[in-house]
Amino acid sequence: MLKTSTSRLSPPSGLRLLNLGFGVWTALVFVFLYLPIFVLVVYSFNTSRLNILWEGFTLRWYLEIADNVRIIRALKNSLIVASFTTLASVIIGTAGAWLLHRYRYRFSRTIQTLICVPMIMPEIVLGVSLLVFFTVVGLELGYLTVILAHVTFCFPFVLVAVQARLQGLDPSLEEAAMDLGASPLKAFWLVIIPCLRPAIVSGALMAFTLSMDELIVTVFTSGLGSATLPTVVFGMAKIGLNPMLNALSAVFVVTTIAFVLFSNHLKKLSAR
């Protein structure tokens, strides 16, 4: 972050002006980033059906969400998908990070790169290719396909987080555990996993958030019954903007920010 406050030994006036300029610039960037979200949250409490005029405060839209069967069902689906995605991502990501860290492979650098590709691959490409794949394999679209699709781009985040933690870990820890009589599996479970816990939790939160918010890949891979919240919201938004969507988005924004902040906090803890 830029430091705009002038120090006690006041710097030359030119520098002060430059600092002030940077301060204003920073503020503008944040306004650009957060004003729309702020407006959206404010209007979710608006009595008017239109997002233009402020008429009065109400919680009506929030109550309407709770009564909307489609939305509640989609929310349930989202939670199911995100939970299983997180679970699978944690297992695959942690195991993968450990194996890549602990053992030497001939193409470990290539493997590493290939694992990280889904993180940056355009979602549309991922969505289409997975749809084609599921069709070829003969998997019926449903919970399983959505979860599989989400895991492909979620587990690398866990893997990367765990890997960063492993790099800072004393390599003698595992040996010390085995030296004291622990089998390799016990050493991993009793010593390595507890040391990795902050990274695992942070990676899991990342995976959960990504899965909850995912739209494009989900559109391609979900069946009728397994539509998640973002896909349903997207469908509703196509018909027309509704203050209920504002309210729903507000809930989403607050939850997501909370998750990200918590995940960052854990990352900081694990960096110690």
Add this chain to the structure above:
Amino acid sequence: MIEIQGVTKRFGEFTAVNDVSLHIKAGEFITLLGPSGCGKTTLLRMLSGFETPDAGLIRIAGEDVTRLAPYRRNVNQVFQSYALFPHMTVRENIGFGLRMQKVAAAESARRIDEVVALVALQGFEDRKPGQLSGGQRQRVALARAIVPRPSVLLLDEPLSALDAKLRGQMQLELKRLQKHLGITFVFVTHDQEEALTMSDRIAVFNHGRLEQLGTTTEIYHQPRTAFVADFIGETNLLPADLIDLTGATARVRLEGGLELNVNAAQWPAGLRRASISIRPEKVHVSKQRVACENVFEARVAVELFQGVLDRLVLEFTGGTRLTAVVANESALLEAIHEGDRVWCGLHADDLVVVRTE
């Protein structure tokens, strides 16, 4: 206790340990000493089971452990980094080995208390390793390794992370602990002073080979190779050619033309060329002629005042130079200074003949 027979370990092209045979007695404090990369740590890791020899045999207490997994050996190690489990308290760290052995809670608690008292960590049991000082962590690592009552304790440069003063203290404490427990200690270090202070015997390694095995005094006073003479303590190493070998005395010529009398028994049979090792404290320097088998006149080329000691570099006719260490000048009846002409005496018994590779 430990029998190491013809053990070799290679990492790719590099031979870390080359055909080493070593017999370690029960209850002794043995140090594996050598410069970094000499194979001492690899040998230790083969004793703990983290490396498997490519050739040879390792027996501990009669049992062949060459290929036994580390967690099946009755051997514990103190790691250089201590490797304390950061998420466990001091008590949980120390108790880890007993937990793995499924020792009953009551007995486990008793044994932990006993060891905690032994390493003076009372009051710190509930702390995490992150809340301890370097010296305290060292004690926890030690306690954790001895509480399962191993037949052998392996120590991999455990004192290298401590400051000089604390290191000196811990050296004495380790020695006391070893005597008290009666466990065989195998200690790895590159610090020759540390090795001399603590060990019963020292095994000196270089380039993966065992150079010499002996008691501390043997290693210091009777080094067999130029490497050992040079690595342990400080020495003057002078290449010498044999010119006469009759009776009890061998006469050799140094490179500058200086001729010395050494004990014939020391000269390796069949060799024409070897090195003479002279410890700086064995060089007698005086303004009067001294009575010795070898007496020369010399000039003090350099004088370095070092507090307790005075270090002199003597130069002889022909250009040969020798470092001498004498008690500091005020302790001498007649002070010796740079540029002085002095007499230098070397007893034949103090001249050690070593093989040059």
